[in-house]
Amino acid sequence: MSRFDALTQAAARRLASRTSRRSLLGVLGRLLVGGAALPLLPVARVARAAGGAPGGSTADDPESCDYWRYCAIDGFLCSCCGGSASTCPPGTSPAPMTWVGTCRNPADGKSYVVSYNDCCGKAACGHCMCNRNEGDRPPYLPWVSNDINWCLGGGSLISYHCSTSVLVGVADE
Amino acid sequence: MGRARPSQFVRVAALLWLAAGLASRATAADFVAEQATTAKLSRGVHSVWLHDLAGIGYTKATLFDADSGRALAQVDTGYLGMELELSRKTARFFSAETYLSRGFRGTRTDVITTFDGETLLPTGEVEIPAKRMLGMPTSAHASLLDDERFLVAYNFSPASTVSVVDLERGKFVGELEVAGCALVYPLGPRRFASLCGDGSLLELTLDDGGREAGRKVHKGLFDPNSDPLLEKAVRAEGAWLFVSFGGDVVPVEIAASGLAFGARWPLSDAGERAAGWRPGGVQPFALHAGSGRFYALMHQGGKDTHKDPGQEVWVYDLAAKKRVQKIALGEIATSIAVSADDAPLLYAAFIGAPALVVYDARSGAKLRAIENAASWPGLLQPILPRVAGAP
Numbered sequence: 001m002s003r004f005d006a007l008t009q010a011a012a013r014r015l016a017s018r019t020s021r022r023s024l025l026g027v028l029g030r031l032l033v034g035g036a037a038l039p040l041l042p043v044a045r046v047a048r049a050a051g052g053a054p055g056g057s058t059a060d061d062p063e064s065c066d067y068w069r070y071c072a073i074d075g076f077l078c079s080c081c082g083g084s085a086s087t088c089p090p091g092t093s094p095a096p097m098t099w100v101g102t103c104r105n106p107a108d109g110k111s112y113v114v115s116y117n118d119c120c121g122k123a124a125c126g127h128c129m130c131n132r133n134e135g136d137r138p139p140y141l142p143w144v145s146n147d148i149n150w151c152l153g154g155g156s157l158i159s160y161h162c163s164t165s166v167l168v169g170v171a172d173e
Numbered sequence: 174m175g176r177a178r179p180s181q182f183v184r185v186a187a188l189l190w191l192a193a194g195l196a197s198r199a200t201a202a203d204f205v206a207e208q209a210t211t212a213k214l215s216r217g218v219h220s221v222w223l224h225d226l227a228g229i230g231y232t233k234a235t236l237f238d239a240d241s242g243r244a245l246a247q248v249d250t251g252y253l254g255m256e257l258e259l260s261r262k263t264a265r266f267f268s269a270e271t272y273l274s275r276g277f278r279g280t281r282t283d284v285i286t287t288f289d290g291e292t293l294l295p296t297g298e299v300e301i302p303a304k305r306m307l308g309m310p311t312s313a314h315a316s317l318l319d320d321e322r323f324l325v326a327y328n329f330s331p332a333s334t335v336s337v338v339d340l341e342r343g344k345f346v347g348e349l350e351v352a353g354c355a356l357v358y359p360l361g362p363r364r365f366a367s368l369c370g371d372g373s374l375l376e377l378t379l380d381d382g383g384r385e386a387g388r389k390v391h392k393g394l395f396d397p398n399s400d401p402l403l404e405k406a407v408r409a410e411g412a413w414l415f416v417s418f419g420g421d422v423v424p425v426e427i428a429a430s431g432l433a434f435g436a437r438w439p440l441s442d443a444g445e446r447a448a449g450w451r452p453g454g455v456q457p458f459a460l461h462a463g464s465g466r467f468y469a470l471m472h473q474g475g476k477d478t479h480k481d482p483g484q485e486v487w488v489y490d491l492a493a494k495k496r497v498q499k500i501a502l503g504e505i506a507t508s509i510a511v512s513a514d515d516a517p518l519l520y521a522a523f524i525g526a527p528a529l530v531v532y533d534a535r536s537g538a539k540l541r542a543i544e545n546a547a548s549w550p551g552l553l554q555p556i557l558p559r560v561a562g563a564p
Contacts, residue, residue, distance in 0.1 A: 097331060123277045124229040133477045138404035139306065140355040140370045141397060142331060149253065149307035152330060159252070159277040160229060160307075 059106055065130035069114050072101030072134050074146035075163035078119055080128035086166045088119035093157055094164070095120050095150045099143050101135060102171045111171040117164045120151035125162040214246055214291055218514040222257060222554040223522060223529050224310065225547035229253070230277075234554075235547065239518050239531045242543045246293050255310035257288075258317045258324060259557045264290035267340070269305055269315040269326045285315075285324055285338050299338050301345050304330040306355075310455065310551045313356035313368075313404055320362035323383050327356050327367075335367070337383045346383035351375060356404055358413055360427050366413070368404055372397050374425060376432055391432055395423060403452065403479060407460045407467070409491060414467065416440070416458060418479050420451045422467075422494075438494040440469050440487060449473040453481040455524060456508035456552050461517050461534065465491045468519065468534075470509050482507045482523055486537075500537035504530055510553035522550035529553075 058064035062079040069085060070077070082089030095118040104111045137144045151160050219239040226232055232254035236245040248257070251270030258267040266288050274280040283305050287297040306314055306329040315326035317340075324338045328348065333355055337346040354367035354375045363379040363386070373392045380386040395402045395417060402423060406415040412435065415423040424435030441450045450471050452458070457470040470483035482505040488498035506521035517534035529546035532539050 121278055126228055131480070133480055136477060136480070137397070137401055138355070138368070139308070139311075139329065140353075140368045140404065141401075142329065142333075142355065142370075147309035147311070148329060151307075152304075154281070156278045158273055158281050 063128060065128070065132065068105050068107075069103045069112065069165045069167065070130055071103035071132055072114070072136065072146065073116055073163050073165050074131045074133070074136070075118065075129070075160070076125040077128035077130050078125070078162040078164045081119075081125035081162040083119065083162065083164065086164050088117070088164060089122075089125070089162065092119040092121045092161045093153075094118070095157060096153050097150050098166075099146070099148075099150065100168075101165075103165075112167045113169040113171050115166045115168045116146070117166055118150045119161045119164060120153065120159060121156035122159060122161045124160055127162075130163075211292075214293060216245070216556055218556075219512055219518050220245060220556045221510065221512065221518075221520050221529075222556075223520075223547050224250070224254070224256060224551035224554075226253075226310070226524070226549035226551045228549055232551070236556075237529060237543055237546065239512070239520065239529075239541075239543070242531075242541055244546075248288060248293055251284075251286075253307045255314050256312050256552045257554060258315060259554060260290070260317065260321055261557050261559055262321050265296070266290055267317070267324055269301075269324075271303070271305060271307060285326065285340075287340075297343060299340075299343055299345055301326060301336040301338060302328060302334075302348060304328040304334075305336070311356065311404055312456070312552060313358055313406065316357050316359045316365065318359050318362055318365060318379075322362065323379060325357045325359075325365055327351075329355070333367075335365075335377070337379065339383050349377060349385050351377070358406060358408070360413075360432070361429075366425070366432070368394075368402065368415075370397060374432065389431070391434070394425065394434055403457070405455075405457055407458045409460055409467075410462060414458070414460070414491075416452055416469070418451070418477075420446065420469075422489075440471070440489070440496075449475060451478065452483070453479050454483055454507040454509075455480070456510065457483065459509050459511040459519075460491075461511045462513065463515060464517075466497070466511075466534075467491050468509060468511055470506060470521075472505075480507075482525075483509075486519065486521070498537065500532065502530070502532075503539045504528065504542070506530070508550060508553050510555050512555045513558050520553045520555065522547070522553060524550055526550070 058066040059068045062085040088094050098115045098117045101114045102111050103114050136146045139145045149160050222234045222236050224234045232250045235247045250268050251272050260266050268286045272282050281303040283301050283303045284298040286295050289296045305326050317324050322341050326336045328334045333351045334348040339346050351367045354369035358366040367375040372395045373390050374394045376389045378387040400417045400419045402415045406413050413425040420440040421437045423437050426433045426435050452469050453472050454470045459468040467489040469487045471485050471487050472481050472483045474481050486500040490497050507524045508522045510520045511534050512518045519532040519534040521530045527545050529543040531541050
């Protein structure tokens with residue numbers, strides 16, 4: 001499936017009509033990671049998220065919304081904004097807090113813990129909008145809510161630019 | 174043909190000059206010079222605010238006349254604004270806003286801005302702690318309490334608290350801690366609820382100074398593991414209507430003595446549920462109080478499609494808890510709302526398309542599409558009817 005580059009009416013409608021797995025919202029979300037918080041990772045989500053990536057040729061393309069490690073991402077893909085799946089574009093900084101998902105890599109059949117770091121400090125990138133809501137919950141469960149802007153730091157860490165999905169471990173199934 | 178002599182050019186030019194002069198003298202007597210002024214806002218029962226997420230940036234809301242399709246006015250709502258807090262009592266309204274001192278960087282300031290409802294000019298602001306929840310819009314992020322003296326706004330820093338603003342005194346009162354819970358749902362002049370991750374509802378009571386006077390945890394509203402609630406609830410007469418991911422309406426009945434959980438009832442029958450019909454979107458529910466009709470934006474999809482756009486609006490008689498109508502939308506939508514008058518309109522917008530689409534809420538007929546209404550349509554807010562005696 002082609003990536004969601006522009007929210008044109010035609011493209012959006014085509015996307016909406018072709019997938020029920022992905023809604024067309026924007027934005028953000030993620031859970032506290034950062035070292036000490038890792039033991040709290042919601043590995044229980046493995047079961048829910050394991051089927052997230054649909055396979056196929058786009059599952060290994062970091063600029064595709066179907067890339068396997070984006071199974072619970074929500075926002076603009078940093079891969080399309082000057083960064084990569086795990087790096088922020090120049091001039092932006094990773095959010096100090098994130099939320100975490102667990103995605104299965106179809107290449108090796110293993111599930112990995114993924115930290116969805118927002119990159120902060122500039123206006124929204126606007127390229128490659130991608131929203132996959134496997135396991136997403138409302139803000140009363142913030143650590144699994146992708147509606148929240150996690151650019152919660154001060155200074156240059158307030159505005160949302162794009163989202164990365166950083167592999168931080170192998171999920172213990 | 175020979176070339177014209179210079180004297181001929183002079184004669185023609187002179188005649189043209191004379192004609193132009195006579196014409197200008199003929200109209201000058203009738204001419205009234207314009208002066209730049211500002212239009213007065215002219216609202217009707219079918220005026221509706223449409224918020225524009227503007228690519229996830231500095232947001233705005235445009236007021237449309239849904240009958241003519243014309244834009245009437247605009248207000249700006251800061252960085253990642255969500256909605257307006259509309260008044261039933263006065264001509265003013267409020268907006269919870271965030272600003273960064275250098276646009277997308279710098280010092281963050283959060284304010285509750287007061288707008289004059291006639292001029293749409295900001296007439297005041299109250300600074301609140303710079304940590305109101307930012308993200309996708311939800312009408313539960315901030316709210317006026319029922320007598321409109323206090324406004325409450327949900328904070329996420331990531332600690333969960335609620336800022337209380339005294340609008341009568343124009344002052345920030347303080348923060349209430351709501352750990353484990355999120356968002357605000359007004360219950361009365363001095364009461365509101367917050368929805369909690371363990372499936373409970375937290376009821377908070379304020380005193381007349383806006384300080385916490387009491388709290389009560391109501392356990393067992395929902396099971397966050399088996400069928401979580403959507404936070405996108407609507408308030409009916411005497412009740413909040415929540416809806417679960419699976420499509421059950423979960424009423425919370427409001428009485429002076431406290432809260433009671435009403436009986437759940439389904440939006441879809443077993444066959445429809447098996448076929449994957451479920452609610453979804455940014456603003457998937459609406460209410461028409463006069464007729465007691467509840468509107469749900471429905472789509473066919475699998476698990477975790479709770480933000481997917483809807484293809485149909487299903488209409489329910491709230492008293493009978495039964496569906497009475499299905500409206501097939503001409504365009505998919507992520508937000509719906511219904512005007513409050515006796516000839517209600519159904520408004521629909523899709524976050525990925527710039528149009529505001531207007532339907533007859535009773536017949537379901539599509540009336541018009543207002544094109545280029547917003548770049549990223551967010552929440553819809555029909556104007557509210559004023560209570561009797563309000564200016």
